[in-house]
Amino acid sequence: MEAAFEVFSKLEEPTGAEEDWRYVEYNLPFSRLAPVGEPGSPVPPGPFVGAIEATSGKALIVDGTVVESSSDQLVVRRLVDIEPERLLNRVPVDHNKLAAAHAAFAHDGLFLDVPEGAVVENPFLIDLQGVTPGAASFPHISVRVGERAEASVIVVYRSAPGESLLMVPQIHLELGQGANLRFLSLQNLDHAATTVTHQRVVLGRDATARIGEVGLGGDFARLDLAVELEGDGSSAETVGLYFGEGTQTLDYRMVIRHAGKHTSSDVFLKGAVEDESQSVFTGLLRIEKDAVGTSTFETNRNLVLSEGAKANSVPNLEILCDDVVCGHGSSVGPPDEESLYYLQSRGLPLPTAERLLIKGFFQEVIDRLPIGGMEEPIADEVFRRFVAHQSEGQVA
């Protein structure tokens, strides 16, 4: 930690000119914030946490401290109780100022161990909260899925209403040989909160990860995700949706790295921006020299619903191997005119046609989320945002 603090102190705060900040303004409330020690009082359960009935265990993390955790099927530990070398951490301390801050200031965290061969049906639910006004918190979550084990994990991000605060989580998911993990993250922070999450997924041989990312909250919310397909025959699917309103910035940075042989990946991400909000997607598919038989796809579709809103979509490929099947598609634009015309030609008024189109646009993602149970509140929230916006007569 002391070494990490040194790295943190030495690293310059970004100026905004870095590649990382090319599409968004750098404006993190860093200097105004202080790390918190004692967790504040948690916010009551909302529609998302409430939607999950059967779980294999639960944890409540508030301001970076694990306040509660229990499971009858998984081994749950707090990070303070385990030796640091047992931890998998693929985020280098000097990855950036925030990663260094995490390494320096994270004082607690959750370690989930799914024992070899265990098949855990119900999801483990992590309620990840930031509540102390003006605080910076550094929650840490590590999940290790043993050989041939199966598990699912949900993380719901929430924060105290109206409070400006910073949350810098790290989430590490490690899959052993033949392991199977379904992971769903639902970022529903208050619009005053800021978050930068570093998430790493490392897959062993024949492991399968299905990852879902839903982004609704935050003033500025970034996900820095890297999926490392290291084991031969491993596969990872990442599906996600985001919907920006007001002045939100929803920012997705993904790197999918194929290193093992015969690995496959699929990224399917859809978003909408309205009002003055903006979104960023940069997705790098990197295929290493020895990764023969790789199959990889990446799709990012964006609906721009207001003149003042903006979506950036930047798919990227780095292919060092010949024997690959690879495809990517990206689009940014208003709702499709032809589709609206078709829907209206059957008698639907324009607002109804637009609603149906938006619903359908996101339904494709919702249907593919890795863990069921939250489809309805997600669809409702997306729909609510669009309808509220539509009734202000602001559709582009």
Place this chain on the structure above:
Amino acid sequence: MNPALSVKGLTASIASKEILNGLDLEVPFGEVHAIMGPNGSGKSTLCHVLTGKEGYEVAGSALLDGVEILDLPVDERARLGLLQSFQYPTEVPGVRLRDFVYEAAVAHGVSPEEAEARIDKEAARFGVERFLDRSLNDDLSGGEKKRSEIFQMAVLRPKMALLDEIDSGLDIDAVRQVAEAVEEMRSPEMGTLMITHYSRILRYMTPDRIHVMIDGRIVDSGERELADELEAGGYESVRQRLGLTRPAVAAERRPSEFFTETPFDV
């Protein structure tokens, strides 16, 4: 009684190119009319102008059961009872056919219970159950798309049906099925306009009247014998009989369009 559709002096241009050229047409309730015309003669444009698609400069008149529709928005025309079956139905990911046609029926003033009952009945009748709960037109064969269009029509029960090339892209069995479906939908409450450039669908159905459309106008109308003339001598025969010269723009057309000049099913 008003005709289902009455079109007079209809002109339409897009990007200052005149496509419809003073078109007159009348389809009474209870009748099925066919419009036959070569590729590029303006058949789809006619359908879209009547449906109300944006982007055309339009003049003239089109009465739907006596009501002028050319100034109305697309959805209002549909609710008044005009329905086009698209030559290329649009794929709409994530919107289920069932939900869509239900919303459309409710927008037409059909009660929710009645809408559901119609959907179940017509889905069975036109064999669309397999894709009723899938995305609109997504991943469907040509024939399935056309069946989906006819199914929607059967649920929404328009006063005037515009069927744009409902027979194209189908194998011969599918063409026969579609023809039978169109005949089956025939009703005293509806007029039907069947648009095609092949005469083969007319082997399986009997339109009350056949119109030939060339260069944005109806140049001739008749009955069965007109279809026979087209089947024997192509549009060239009609052109020669009426003393129509080929338009100068013909040279601009792609070669592939010439091959479909003859209405034969090759």
